[in-house]
Amino acid sequence: MKSVKVGLLGLGTVGQGVATILARNGDEIARRAGCDIVIKSALVRNLGKAEALGFDGIAVTQDGKAVVTDPDIDIVVEMMGGDEPALSLVLSAIEHGKHVVTANKALIAVHGNQIFSAAADKGVVVAFEPAVAGGIPVIKAVREGLAANRIAWLAGIINGTGNFILTEMTQKGRDFADVLAEAQALGYAEADPTFDVEGIDAAHKLTILASIAFGIPLQFDAVYTEGISKVTRDDVAFAEELGYRIKHLGVAKMRDDGVELRVHPTLIPASRLIANVNGVMNAVLVQGDAVGPTMYYGPGAGSEPTGSSVVADIVDIVRTLSAAPGHRVPNLAFQSDSLSSHPALAPDAFESSYYLRLTAIDQPGVLADITRVMGELDISIEAIVQKEPVGDSVEVPVIMLTRQVREGAVNSAIAQIEKLASVKGEVTRIRMETLG
Ligand code: HSE
Numbered sequence: 001m002k003s004v005k006v007g008l009l010g011l012g013t014v015g016q017g018v019a020t021i022l023a024r025n026g027d028e029i030a031r032r033a034g035c036d037i038v039i040k041s042a043l044v045r046n047l048g049k050a051e052a053l054g055f056d057g058i059a060v061t062q063d064g065k066a067v068v069t070d071p072d073i074d075i076v077v078e079m080m081g082g083d084e085p086a087l088s089l090v091l092s093a094i095e096h097g098k099h100v101v102t103a104n105k106a107l108i109a110v111h112g113n114q115i116f117s118a119a120a121d122k123g124v125v126v127a128f129e130p131a132v133a134g135g136i137p138v139i140k141a142v143r144e145g146l147a148a149n150r151i152a153w154l155a156g157i158i159n160g161t162g163n164f165i166l167t168e169m170t171q172k173g174r175d176f177a178d179v180l181a182e183a184q185a186l187g188y189a190e191a192d193p194t195f196d197v198e199g200i201d202a203a204h205k206l207t208i209l210a211s212i213a214f215g216i217p218l219q220f221d222a223v224y225t226e227g228i229s230k231v232t233r234d235d236v237a238f239a240e241e242l243g244y245r246i247k248h249l250g251v252a253k254m255r256d257d258g259v260e261l262r263v264h265p266t267l268i269p270a271s272r273l274i275a276n277v278n279g280v281m282n283a284v285l286v287q288g289d290a291v292g293p294t295m296y297y298g299p300g301a302g303s304e305p306t307g308s309s310v311v312a313d314i315v316d317i318v319r320t321l322s323a324a325p326g327h328r329v330p331n332l333a334f335q336s337d338s339l340s341s342h343p344a345l346a347p348d349a350f351e352s353s354y355y356l357r358l359t360a361i362d363q364p365g366v367l368a369d370i371t372r373v374m375g376e377l378d379i380s381i382e383a384i385v386q387k388e389p390v391g392d393s394v395e396v397p398v399i400m401l402t403r404q405v406r407e408g409a410v411n412s413a414i415a416q417i418e419k420l421a422s423v424k425g426e427v428t429r430i431r432m433e434t435l436g
Contacts, residue, residue: 003036004318007067007098009089010079011042011050011060013187014103014130017307018077019055029311033318037311043067043080043089068093075317077310078102079130081191087111094118094126099321101313103130103306106195109204109220112211116331123325127313132205133158133282135305136298137312142286143212143333149288151213153253155266155435156284157277158205160300161189161196162228162248167278170236170246176229188280188301198227199248199263206250206263209284214254214342215334219261222344226264235357235428238399239267242383244355244432245275251433258345267355267401267432274435285435348408353382353432356400356410358417359424362389366422370398373416377409395424401432 008015019039022029030036041059044050050060061067068076068089076093078100080086086107091114093100100119102108108115108128119126129139133156142151157163161183168179180197183189188196195201203223211218228248239246244267253260268275273295277283282300287293299305320328330336360366367386374381380403387397402410414427 003038004033004074004314005038005040005072006075006077006314007040007070007073008042008058008077008079009064009067009086010081011044011053012079013303014079014306014310015042015077016053017303017305018079018310019058021304021307021311023055029315033315035318037314037318040073041067041070064089065092068098069096073098075099075101075314077314078104078107079310080104082106083110090115091118094122094124097122097124099125099127099317101127101130101310101317103128103310105131105201105204105208109207109218112208112218112331116336119331120325120336125317125320125328126331127317128208129313130306130309132208133284133296134160134298134300134302135308136282136284136296136300137309138209138284138296139212140312141294141296142209144329146286146288146291146294147333149290151254152287152289153251154209154213154284154286155249155251155274155433156206156209157247157274157282158209158250158284158300159196159199159202159248160280160282160302161193162199162202163277163282163300164188164280165197166228166231166246166248169233171278173233183280186280187303197229199225202248202250202263206252206261209250210252210259210261212333213252213286214259215332215338215340216259216342217339218332219344222261224262224264224347224350228265231265231430232428234397235355235430238357238397239355240270242385242399242401243270244268245270246430247275247277249433254342255345258343258349260345260350262347262350262431265430267430269434272435348406348411350407351404352407353404353434354402354410355430355432356402356414357428358398359395360386360398361422361424362394362396363422367398369420369422370400370417373413373420374400374402377413379403379405379409379413
């Protein structure tokens with residue numbers, strides 16, 4: 001049985017997961033792939049540290065170029081993250097006829113169109129299952145398993161670190177910084193954890209999911225992105241009282257006039273399955289017209305879970321090595337000359353329900369002022385709650401839930417409400433999705 005040789009770019013959390021899985025399950029994986037898969041070399045930052053990991057037979061090097069140009073290597077696996085040198089090394093690997101697996105969602109979301117075009121010219125495969133939702137085979141599920149469907153929308157918890165932080169804060173009352181430090185120690189967080197906390201990592205993944213769901217080009221810049229750093233314990237508690245959970249969601253919706261691409265904290269009815277996805281777990285809910293709703297759940301980050309997706313992509317490539325490039329699964333699910341130019345919508349055109357929280361002076365007429373603003377803008381209020389003042393305070397929290405409305409109208413309402421003399425400070429706005 002001929003073996004396939006793999007070169008790794010990176011031997012960190014995910015790289016070690018890949019090497020461990022191949023060492024432990026190599027025989028079983030070979031039976032699936034039809035040949036042995038051997039890691040020949042790995043680009044590492046620190047030679048001493050890498051050698052101390054004790055992976056037999058992997059030559060460690062600090063020369064990435066040597067890995068991607070090695071004539072003996074068939075598949076290059078990129079797990080470095082970020083733009084450069086990852087982009088140059090991947091393009092060089094393609095140029096040298098290597099197939100590529102990447103766990104780098106930023107690379108695919110931002111440079112995917114360029115990379116796929118280079119790969120098509122050379123007739124090589126670029127696979128990226130580990131880039132989205134860690135160990136969940138969601139790319140394969142949407143791209144291949146749902147190929148019969150028109151997808152109306154998808155919504156996912158697609159950042160494990162963010163979900164871990166929100167879960168620990170809400171269930172155990174833990175401090176934000178403390179939980180983030182634990183997520184970093186567990187290898188969940190990005191090298192720059194603001195990517196997790198401010199929603200950028202989720203926006204990268206949503207970009208990829210939206211492309212394979214709707215057949216649109218990758219357009220990371222069009223994703224509206226809001227992180228979890230402004231979610232307060234009060235909002236979490238008020239949401240619970242009203243029967244909702246706050247989750248950080250990536251949402252992509254196909255509409256006649258365009259596509260909504262957005263990442264933000266979201267109130268979801270507590271009874272929904274996805275509202276109960278906790279810790280580092282991810283879940284992606286997809287609404288297809290033929291199948292109805294399907295949900296994909298599993299670990300969204302971590303060494304072996306993400307390594308599992310890397311190895312699955314390697315096996316897929318090995319299995320298709322004998323297939324002509326034109327007969328392989330298209331990178332973005334749709335044939336590259338059939339991508340749609342359906343536009344991405346501006347945030348003012350988004351349609352959603354909203355949770356609004358504000359601080360008002362406890363005096364007659366306040367609620368009337370607020371509801372007048374909402375009524376004039378044709379915003380239907382689903383629920384309104386004024387909490388008791390605490391102690392001698394004259395200020396009270398007011399919470400409103402709206403029915404579905406255009407975001408532009410809500411932005412106008414917020415601007416007008418913030419100007420009312422009886423309202424103090426800013427209005428907190430969190431989007432709400434029933435996901436029904
Ligand atoms: N930082 C990412 C997360 C890693 O927490 O989801 C997996 O992509």
